[in-house]
Amino acid sequence: MNPHLALLQPYPFEKLQRLFAGVTPPGDLPPIKLSIGEPQHETPDFIKRTLTENLSGLASYPSTQGSDSLRQAIAAWIGRRYGLPAPDPATQVLPVNGTREALFAFAQTVVDASHASSNHQALVLCPNPFYQIYEGAALLAGAKPIFLNTVPEHGFALDFDALTATEWQRVQLVYVCSPSNPTGKVLDLASWRKLFELSDQYRFVIASDECYSEIYFDQGAQPGPPLGGLQAAKQLGRDDYRNLVMFSSLSKRSNVPGMRSGFVAGDAALIKQFLLYRTYHGGAMSPVVQAASIAAWNDEAHVRDNRRLYAEKFDKVTPLIAQHLDVARPEAGFYLWVSVAKFAPVADTDFARELLRQYNVIVLPGSFLARESGGINPGANFLRIALVASVDECIEAAHRIARFCQKL
Numbered sequence: 001m002n003p004h005l006a007l008l009q010p011y012p013f014e015k016l017q018r019l020f021a022g023v024t025p026p027g028d029l030p031p032i033k034l035s036i037g038e039p040q041h042e043t044p045d046f047i048k049r050t051l052t053e054n055l056s057g058l059a060s061y062p063s064t065q066g067s068d069s070l071r072q073a074i075a076a077w078i079g080r081r082y083g084l085p086a087p088d089p090a091t092q093v094l095p096v097n098g099t100r101e102a103l104f105a106f107a108q109t110v111v112d113a114s115h116a117s118s119n120h121q122a123l124v125l126c127p128n129p130f131y132q133i134y135e136g137a138a139l140l141a142g143a144k145p146i147f148l149n150t151v152p153e154h155g156f157a158l159d160f161d162a163l164t165a166t167e168w169q170r171v172q173l174v175y176v177c178s179p180s181n182p183t184g185k186v187l188d189l190a191s192w193r194k195l196f197e198l199s200d201q202y203r204f205v206i207a208s209d210e211c212y213s214e215i216y217f218d219q220g221a222q223p224g225p226p227l228g229g230l231q232a233a234k235q236l237g238r239d240d241y242r243n244l245v246m247f248s249s250l251s252k253r254s255n256v257p258g259m260r261s262g263f264v265a266g267d268a269a270l271i272k273q274f275l276l277y278r279t280y281h282g283g284a285m286s287p288v289v290q291a292a293s294i295a296a297w298n299d300e301a302h303v304r305d306n307r308r309l310y311a312e313k314f315d316k317v318t319p320l321i322a323q324h325l326d327v328a329r330p331e332a333g334f335y336l337w338v339s340v341a342k343f344a345p346v347a348d349t350d351f352a353r354e355l356l357r358q359y360n361v362i363v364l365p366g367s368f369l370a371r372e373s374g375g376i377n378p379g380a381n382f383l384r385i386a387l388v389a390s391v392d393e394c395i396e397a398a399h400r401i402a403r404f405c406q407k408l
């Protein structure tokens with residue numbers, strides 16, 4: 001058996017199941033589930049229609065590279081979204097079956113684990129708290145994950161100075177998540193500049209997970225669309241996107257998490273190797289999904305509607321929770337990252353369990369999304385609340401959380 005499998009941690013939702021074992025929620029309150037980052041808004045009809053109109057695609061094997069028309073649609077979307085010359089659809093874009101599998105597979109492509117001794121073992125840098133796939137990908141690639149804590153004292157920014165030069169020398173891959181799951185923090189241009197400089201100096205690859213990029217606030221004097229990795233590269237004169245690959249997805253943008261459709265784009269040399277890896281791994285996208293994906297990337301009206309719904313939820317829910325807990329509207333994404341530190345020694349896990357027991361609201365303890373690093377678990381004393389349920393359910397959940405806090 002692959003020995004690295006034994007290094008994998010239980011997934012946060014397994015931990016949640018264990019935490020909630022034996023808890024009986026009140027029967028008179030309907031459950032409200034805000035723990036999983038699964039979009040619940042309606043899948044647009046035109047996407048469903050395009051899927052059913054293209055069922056003939058089931059009769060053929062797709063190529064791993066995907067159709068020219070899909071890669072062209074994605075390249076054109078990148079150009080429009082980020083104000084860039086469209087990347088070359090032949091060499092700089094690749095469809096993937098959602099970012100999850102791609103974020104995992106990318107580490108298997110990039111990491112050279114041939115230096116197995118512990119002093120030289122390859123390092124993969126992950127934000128902390130983080131999307132759990134990064135860690136599993138690093139471990140199964142034979143690397144050691146190391147973590148950069150993102151904490152409120154530093155506005156949840158990544159502090160690249162926290163690593164020593166010796167550590168940087170061993171780093172082969174850096175995952176960044178912008179907008180961040182769970183904090184909502186967007187990497188700014190200064191952070192990108194620093195990261196690119198480090199990448200030039202130490203020759204590591206950057207995997208930029210941008211699957212929440214389209215969930216932002218675009219009304220009034222809001223910050224608007226989050227800066228993307230390719231956009232930052234271009235602004236800093238890195239026209240070849242060297243050592244950078246961005247990961248994006250339709251799951252959250254278009255409410256199709258079950259369709260499994262996303263893309264990677266960036267450095268042509270990396271994409272070429274990734275295509276080679278995927279050819280053997282079997283990463284081709286169904287032609288049916290390719291057709292629906294083209295339709296989705298070509299339409300923005302449904303994405304604006306989607307954003308409007310999330311903005312309404314944040315506008316209504318955040319002030320209700322902020323009366324009792326330390327929370328601010330995120331820069332982007334659909335999570336509230338809520339501090340429950342004021343109720344210490346009640347831990348985030350106790351808070352989540354009791355909230356379920358007394359009010360039938362399910363949220364995720366922040367400590368489940370982070371690892372102990374530098375003597376702290378930076379997710380401890382936080383809750384991640386995914387505003388994925390309906391507007392009314394989210395408001396009802398906020399009222400129940402408020403009542404719970406008043407009793408604590």
Ligand SMILES: Cc1ncc(COP(=O)(O)O)c(C=O)c1O
Nearest residue numbers: 037098099100131181211249251
């Ligand atoms: C940070 C982050 N990256 C990637 C994904 C994977 O999304 P998908 O595979 O649907 O594109 C998720 C899903 O929740 C996520 O939270």
